Amino acid sequence: MPEPRVSVGHYDPVRERRAELRAQALLRSCVNPEEWAMYSQLGLIRVWGRAVGHAARVALDGGAVALYAYLIYPYRPIVAYVPDSTRLLGEYCVAFGDGERGTDRLPPSDDVLAKWLALIGDERRLIATANVHPAGRQLDPVRVRRDLAALAAWERGRGTRPQWPPGSLPDRWPPTTDST
Amino acid sequence: MRLLAMRSGHGEVLIAEGNVDVPQEERELIAAFRAQLDAGMWAAVPLSDRLGQREAQFVRSFEEIPRDAERVIFFPRAAGGG
Numbered sequence: 001m002p003e004p005r006v007s008v009g010h011y012d013p014v015r016e017r018r019a020e021l022r023a024q025a026l027l028r029s030c031v032n033p034e035e036w037a038m039y040s041q042l043g044l045i046r047v048w049g050r051a052v053g054h055a056a057r058v059a060l061d062g063g064a065v066a067l068y069a070y071l072i073y074p075y076r077p078i079v080a081y082v083p084d085s086t087r088l089l090g091e092y093c094v095a096f097g098d099g100e101r102g103t104d105r106l107p108p109s110d111d112v113l114a115k116w117l118a119l120i121g122d123e124r125r126l127i128a129t130a131n132v133h134p135a136g137r138q139l140d141p142v143r144v145r146r147d148l149a150a151l152a153a154w155e156r157g158r159g160t161r162p163q164w165p166p167g168s169l170p171d172r173w174p175p176t177t178d179s180t
Numbered sequence: 181m182r183l184l185a186m187r188s189g190h191g192e193v194l195i196a197e198g199n200v201d202v203p204q205e206e207r208e209l210i211a212a213f214r215a216q217l218d219a220g221m222w223a224a225v226p227l228s229d230r231l232g233q234r235e236a237q238f239v240r241s242f243e244e245i246p247r248d249a250e251r252v253i254f255f256p257r258a259a260g261g262g
Contacts, residue, residue: 015189022191026184030226030253032234077261095261096186104188106256114186114255117224121238131260138262 016107023109031116034160042150045072045112047119049080071147072115074108077138078130086148088135092127094118181245183212185221185254195254200247210242213252221254 028036035045049068068089071079077091096114098104106114118126135141183195196212198205217223217240224236225245239245245252 012189019187019189019191023186026186026192026253030234030236035234093261094258096256096258098186098188098256106186106188107191110186110191110255113253114258117226117236117253117255118222118238118258120236121224125238126258129258129260131262 020107020109023107023113027109027113027116030113034158035116037158038151038154039109039112042147042154043073044147044151045116046070046151047072047116050120050123070119071144072112072119073139074111075105077133078115078119079135079139079144081135081144081148086145088141088144090135091133091137091139092130093133093138094126094130181209181249181252183209183216183252183254185216186256192253213242213245216254220257222257223252223254225249225252 027039031039031045039045047070049070067083068080069083070092071081073079077093079091080089081087082089094115096106096111098106105111115126135144181200182197184192185195187193195216196209198209200206200209213223223239225239227235227237227246227249229235237244237246239252
């Protein structure tokens with residue numbers, strides 16, 4: 001089947017809106033219902049870190065807890081943080097450029113889905129690709145902590161607790177591309 | 181199986197669709213898959229685990245795609261941003 005030709009030479013708000021609606025439908029069909037609700041109501045998705053090594057598994061068996069997670073925003077760096085303390089660990093700046101020059105932006109919800117797919121599918125690969133910065137370089141830490149508070153309140157309101165997967169204990173920070 | 185690609189200004193685009201159990205259609209899917217990777221795209225398969233949690237599997241070759249996968253999503257390769 002020939003691929004449809006898509007001309008994106010100039011900004012067309014109607015086209016962009018239509019594209020975003022399609023992107024939202026695709027995102028909703030891929031992420032968990034709770035994540036979709038999180039995104040549609042708070043504008044972000046939290047993803048638990050999964051770069052787990054042997055040391056972390058030992059720590060898990062010993063009852064230690066050292067969780068980390070990411071916040072995914074459209075067109076913003078991925079923010080890593082420690083849920084127990086809301087301590088911000090860093091910003092991971094990645095771009096998913098489309099077009100011949102790689103400069104055309106995906107619709108916002110496609111940008112979120114690309115980050116979600118990459119983090120869930122191969123966290124180490126994405127983190128290895130990202131430009132890493134200390135927290136606060138692009139996103140105001142006050143705003144991020146406000147978002148984290150809103151997320152906590154949102155979860156309390158839904159009567160849900162964060163479901164920390166057993167595989168989310170990191171052996172070191174940041175996760176590296178080493179196989180463990 | 182459907183191969184979908186994210187496109188700026190459009191949302192997802194259907195690249196190819198076919199039945200992997202039909203040899204000719206599988207060959208067309210493989211060709212379309214390789215063309216997307218050659219164009220610099222990354223590919224992931226949305227899945228659900230045994231508990232119903234939605235997951236994603238990165239795939240680097242057509243052989244890595246679960247035979248019963250309904251969709252493969254291509255998205256631009258990540259680059260370090262500002």
